[in-house]
Amino acid sequence: MAAEALIEFDKITKSYGRHAVIRGLDLTVCRGEFLTLLGASGSGKTTTLMMLAGFEEPTSGAIRMNGAPIEHLPPHRRGIGVVFQNYALFPHMTVAQNLAYPLRMRGMKRAGVEEEVRRAISMVRLDGMEDRKPAMLSGGQQQRVALARALIFKPELVLMDEPLGALDKNLREHMQFEIRELHRQLGVTVVYVTHDQSEALTMSDRVAVFHAGDIAQIAPPGDIYEKPSDAYVAGFVGENNLLSGSIEASPGNLTAVRLSSGTVVSVACPWSGSGPVTLAVRPEKMGLNQDAEGLANRISARVTELAYLGDQLRMLVDLGGGQIAMVKIAAFDKNRPQVGDTVDIGWNPEDGHLFASD
Amino acid sequence: MITAARSEADKEAGHRRLNRRRVTSLLLVAPLLIFTIVVFLLPIVTILTNAVASPEVSTGLPRTSLALAGWHPADRNLPGGEVFDALAQDLSEKSPERTRAVAAAARRLNYEVGGFRSLLVSTERAVKKSADDAGNWRERLIGMDGRWGDIETWQAIRRAAPAHTPFYILSALDMRQAADGSIGMVPENQRTYVAVLMRTLKVAAVTTLICLALGYPFAALMVKSGRNFAFMLLGAVMLPFWTSLLAKTSSWIVILQEQGPLNKLLIWSGIVSSPLQLIFNATGLYIVMAHMMLPFMVLPLYSTMKGIPSHYMKASSSLGANPARGFFHVYLPMSLPGVGAGALLTFIVSAGYYITPSLVGSPREQMLGYFVAFYAYTSVNWGLASALGLMLLVCVLALYLLAGRTVGVRQIAGLR
Ligand SMILES: Nc1ncnc2c1ncn2[C@@H]1O[C@H](COP(=O)(O)OP(=O)(O)OP(=O)(O)O)[C@@H](O)[C@H]1O
Ligand SMILES: [Mg+2]
Numbered sequence: 197m198a199a200e201a202l203i204e205f206d207k208i209t210k211s212y213g214r215h216a217v218i219r220g221l222d223l224t225v226c227r228g229e230f231l232t233l234l235g236a237s238g239s240g241k242t243t244t245l246m247m248l249a250g251f252e253e254p255t256s257g258a259i260r261m262n263g264a265p266i267e268h269l270p271p272h273r274r275g276i277g278v279v280f281q282n283y284a285l286f287p288h289m290t291v292a293q294n295l296a297y298p299l300r301m302r303g304m305k306r307a308g309v310e311e312e313v314r315r316a317i318s319m320v321r322l323d324g325m326e327d328r329k330p331a332m333l334s335g336g337q338q339q340r341v342a343l344a345r346a347l348i349f350k351p352e353l354v355l356m357d358e359p360l361g362a363l364d365k366n367l368r369e370h371m372q373f374e375i376r377e378l379h380r381q382l383g384v385t386v387v388y389v390t391h392d393q394s395e396a397l398t399m400s401d402r403v404a405v406f407h408a409g410d411i412a413q414i415a416p417p418g419d420i421y422e423k424p425s426d427a428y429v430a431g432f433v434g435e436n437n438l439l440s441g442s443i444e445a446s447p448g449n450l451t452a453v454r455l456s457s458g459t460v461v462s463v464a465c466p467w468s469g470s471g472p473v474t475l476a477v478r479p480e481k482m483g484l485n486q487d488a489e490g491l492a493n494r495i496s497a498r499v500t501e502l503a504y505l506g507d508q509l510r511m512l513v514d515l516g517g518g519q520i521a522m523v524k525i526a527a528f529d530k531n532r533p534q535v536g537d538t539v540d541i542g543w544n545p546e547d548g549h550l551f552a553s554d
Numbered sequence: 555m556i557t558a559a560r561s562e563a564d565k566e567a568g569h570r571r572l573n574r575r576r577v578t579s580l581l582l583v584a585p586l587l588i589f590t591i592v593v594f595l596l597p598i599v600t601i602l603t604n605a606v607a608s609p610e611v612s613t614g615l616p617r618t619s620l621a622l623a624g625w626h627p628a629d630r631n632l633p634g635g636e637v638f639d640a641l642a643q644d645l646s647e648k649s650p651e652r653t654r655a656v657a658a659a660a661r662r663l664n665y666e667v668g669g670f671r672s673l674l675v676s677t678e679r680a681v682k683k684s685a686d687d688a689g690n691w692r693e694r695l696i697g698m699d700g701r702w703g704d705i706e707t708w709q710a711i712r713r714a715a716p717a718h719t720p721f722y723i724l725s726a727l728d729m730r731q732a733a734d735g736s737i738g739m740v741p742e743n744q745r746t747y748v749a750v751l752m753r754t755l756k757v758a759a760v761t762t763l764i765c766l767a768l769g770y771p772f773a774a775l776m777v778k779s780g781r782n783f784a785f786m787l788l789g790a791v792m793l794p795f796w797t798s799l800l801a802k803t804s805s806w807i808v809i810l811q812e813q814g815p816l817n818k819l820l821i822w823s824g825i826v827s828s829p830l831q832l833i834f835n836a837t838g839l840y841i842v843m844a845h846m847m848l849p850f851m852v853l854p855l856y857s858t859m860k861g862i863p864s865h866y867m868k869a870s871s872s873l874g875a876n877p878a879r880g881f882f883h884v885y886l887p888m889s890l891p892g893v894g895a896g897a898l899l900t901f902i903v904s905a906g907y908y909i910t911p912s913l914v915g916s917p918r919e920q921m922l923g924y925f926v927a928f929y930a931y932t933s934v935n936w937g938l939a940s941a942l943g944l945m946l947l948v949c950v951l952a953l954y955l956l957a958g959r960t961v962g963v964r965q966i967a968g969l970r
C-alpha cells in the first residue's frame with residue numbers, strides 16, 4: 197500500500213449548535229487505499245464523509261487534499277465521487293443520461309461522452325439498460341449505476357455512505373465483491389462508510405473505528421480484530437467477553453488479574469497501572485472441558501444458556517460473581533453440556549487483552 | 555374428486571368474500587360518489603343542456619311550431635293560411651301560464667330578430683281583442699303588422715321552434731345562423747365574446763406567469779427555511795385565503811389609488827414624480843389577481859418541492875455541477891409536476907374570476923365570468939350564460955389535456 201497521503205484531516209471539529217459531533221479528528225487517507233469508517237449509529241461517520249465531500253463545513257480544523265486545503269471549496273469543485281446510500285440517481289434521466297451527467301458538466305464533447313458511457317455501462321455489466329429510467333431497475337442494478345456514475349469522471353477519491361444498506365444479504369455480498377474488484381482494477385482511493393463490521397473487515401485495507409465523534413483505532417482489519425487498542429474497539433468489533441477485574445501483580449510480561457468473580461488469571465500483556473482493568477477474551481478462543489486442559493487459565497463455570505446456531509453452539513456460562521462469559525463450540529460436539537452443568541473454561545494468556553477501565 | 559370439489563367450494567366462498575368486500579367498499583364510497591354527482595356532474599350536465607336547449611317557442615307557440623314543420627322556406631313562399639291560423643290560436647289563449655309561455659317565446663324570438671318581442675306582444679294583444687272564429691288570419695295578421703308578410707319573420711320562428719338550438723353556442727362564438735340556415739360571423743362591430751374569451755385567457759395566463767415567477771422562489775424558500783420561518787411564510791401566503799374577497803379587493807383599491815400609500819411612497823422616495831395610475835386598469839388587475847391567486851400556485855409547488863430529497867442536489871454537485879446547472883438539470887425538472895399543477899390550478903381559477911376584475915379593472919378588463927353572471931342574473935338568458943360557461947369549460951379542458959400530455963396528469967395528481 198502506498199503510504200502517500202491523499203487526504204488529511206487536521207484536528208477537525210464539527211458542532212451543530214452546542215452539540216459537538218466530531219471532536220478533534222485526525223485522519224490520513226492514503227492514495228489508492230480502501231479505507232472503511234466503521235462505527236455505531238451517530239458516531240459521526242456520515243458527518244466526516246460529508247465534510248470530505250464538501251456538503252458540511254468543519255467548525256474548526258483543516259482538510260487537505262494533495263496537500264492543498266479544501267475545506268472552503270464547494271463540492272462541485274472538489275472532484276470527489278460520492279455514492280449515496282439511496283443512490284440518488286436522477287429519476288427523470290435514463291441510465292445513460294445519469295452516467296453522462298458528470299461528463300457533460302465537465303464540458304466533454306458528445307462523442308467522448310458516448311464512448312465513456314458505453315465503457316462505464318459494460319464495466320458494471322448493465323449492457324442493454326442504457327435507456328431505462330432508474331425506477332425500472334432492481335436495487336442491485338441501481339447500485340451499479342450509482343457506482344458507475346461516481347467513477348465515470350475518474351475521480352481520485354470516491355466516497356460511499358453505506359451503499360449496500362438497502363440490499364438483501366446475497367446481493368450485498370455480491371456487491372461487496374464487485375466494489376472490491378472495481379477498486380482493484382481502477383486503483384481509485386475509496387472511503388467507505390458502514391456499520392456492518394463483517395463488511396468492514398472483508399473489504400478494507402484499513403478500518404477506522406469511530407466512537408463518539410473521534411477515531412478509536414485505525415488499522416488493518418486483522419489488527420483491529422486481533423489487537424484492539426481499547427475496550428470499546430474490543431467490544432464493538434466481533435464478539436468479545438469483557439471481564440472486569442483488578443491488577444494482582446504485574447511482573448514483567450505476564451500480568452496476574454483478579455476477576456470480580458475472585459479467580460486470578462494471567463494475561464500475556466505487560467501492565468504498569470494499578471487501577472481497575474477490563475480483560476477481553478474472544479469466545480472462540482475459550483476452550484471447554486477437555487479443550488481447556490493444559491491451558492494456563494482455567495475456571496469452572498455453570499452453563500446458564502445454550503443457543504443453537506446451526507454450525508455452532510453459543511453457550512453462556514456463569515464464571516461466578518455474576519460474571520457471564522460466552523463460549524462458542526462446534527454444534528456436533530458429542531458430549532455437549534446441558535444448561536445447569538458445571539464445565540471447565542480455559543484460555544491462553546496470549547489470547548487475553550487488557551485495557552484500563554474508565 | 556373430493557379435493558376438486560372442495561377447491562370448487564373454496565373458490566366459491568372466496569368469490570363471495572370478494573364480492574362482499576366489493577359491496578362494502580362501494581357502500582363506503584357511496585356518499586362521496588353521490589356528492590360528486592350532485593355538486594359536480596349535475597351542474598356540468600345542466601350547463602351543457604342549457605346551452606343548447608330552446609323550449610320556449612315550442613311551448614309558447616305549440617301549434618305554430620307544429621304547423622311550420624311542413625313549410626319549406628326555400629320556396630320563398632309565405633307559409634300557408636293554416637300556419638297563420640295556428641299562430642292566432644296560440645296567441646288567443648287567455649290562461650296566465652299560457653300568456654307567460656308566450657312572453658318567454660317572445661323573449662327567445664327577440665334573440666333571433668330584433669324587435670320580435672314587441673311584434674309578438676302587440677299582435678297578441680290585437681288577436682285577443684278581436685277573438686272570433688272568423689278565420690282567415692293570414693290577411694288579418696299581415697294587416698295588423700306588415701312584418702307577418704316577411705318570410706324572415708316565419709323563418710325566425712321556424713329556427714327557434716326545435717327543442718335544441720345551436721343559437722347560444724354560435725352567439726358565444728360571435729357567429730349566427732343566417733336566414734337561409736348558413737352559419738357565419740356576425741358583423742365586425744357586433745363581435746364581443748371571442749374577444750372577451752381571449753382577454754380572459756390572456757389575463758389568466760399573465761396572472762399565472764406572475765404567480766409562477768413570485769411563487770416558485772417563495773415555495774423554494776419555504777422548503778429551505780426552518781420550521782418556524784416556513785410556517786410564517788405559509789401563513790403569509792394563506793392570509794388572502796382567509797380574508798373576504800371584498801375586503802381584500804377594497805384594501806387594494808385603498809393602497810393603489812392615486813393618493814394611496816404606495817403612490818405616496820413612490821413619490822416620497824423620488825422614484826416617480828407624479829402619481830402612477832395603479833388601479834382601475836390592467837396594472838391594478840394583475841397586482842390584485844396575482845395576490846389572490848398566489849396560494850393556488852404556492853401550495854402545489856411547496857408540496858412537490860418538499861418531496862424532492864436533498865440528496866439529489868448533493869449528488870448533482872458531487873458530480874461537478876455548480877448550483878445553477880444543478881438547478882436547471884435536476885431541481886427544475888423534478889419540480890415540474892408542481893409547476894404544472896400550480897399553473898393549471900391558478901389558470902383555471904383565474905379564468906373564472908369576475909368580481910375582482912370588475913372592481914379593480916377598467917371596463918376593458920371585464921372577463922368572461924362577468925358576462926356569464928350578467929346573463930344568468932341580470933338578463934336571465936340562461937342559454938347564453940351556459941354557452942359562455944361552456945366555452946370557458948372547453949378551453950380549460952383543452953388546457954388540462956395539453957398539460958396532461960406534457961407534464962403528465964398523473965404527476966399533476968401526484969399519482970406517479
Ligand atoms: N444537521 C444536523 N443537525 C444536528 N445534528 C446532527 C445533524 N446531522 C447529524 N447530527 C448529529 O450528529 C451525530 C453524528 O451523525 P452522523 O450522521 O455523522 O452519524 P453516523 O455515524 O453516520 O450514524 P449512522 O450510522 O446512523 O448513519 C448524530 O448524533 C446526529 O444526531
Ligand atoms: Mg450515516
